[in-house]
Amino acid sequence: MRVELPAHLCRLAGxxxxxxxxxxxxPVTIAAVLEVLERDYPALEGTIREHETKQRRxxxxxxxxxxxxxxxxxxxxxxxxxxxxxxxxxxxxxxAGG
Numbered sequence: 200m201r202v203e204l205p206a207h208l209c210r211l212a213g214x215x216x217x218x219x220x221x222x223x224x225x226p227v228t229i230a231a232v233l234e235v236l237e238r239d240y241p242a243l244e245g246t247i248r249e250h251e252t253k254q255r256r257x258x259x260x261x262x263x264x265x266x267x268x269x270x271x272x273x274x275x276x277x278x279x280x281x282x283x284x285x286x287x288x289x290x291x292x293x294x295a296g297g
Contacts, residue, residue: 200227201287202236205259208247208290212240217287227282229261230273247290248273262289 203217212218220235230253237244244250247259253273255261260269264278264286280286 200232200282201284202232203287203289205290205292207292208243211246212242214240219284222282226276228274228276229263229268229288232277232288233273258293260291260293262291 200220200222201217202220204212204214206216209216218236218240220232220239222231222235224231233248236247246256248255255269255273260267262268264280268275277288281288
């Protein structure tokens with residue numbers, strides 16, 4: 200699977216804009232992807248999800264096939280386009296302003 204990260208997380212993990220992870224569990228969920236991502240890139244642990252609750256940090260958003268899945272839930276099953284690598288799971292830094 201492909202995961203695109205915001206620039207600050209790329210620098211922290213020492214990776215490029217996009218990483219590939221192998222999720223061996225089924226069904227594939229955002230939570231499962233993040234488990235593998237944090238295992239493969241330990242510097243990211245606690246940066247995307249809270250350490251204790253494992254919930255998404257407020258300033259990050261998840262986009263799946265051009266749709267905001269940030270509030271759908273971490274255990275929602277990802278579509279085939281994401282699982283097979285046709286589309287990337289996007290982790291995007293939230294933008295605030297007035």
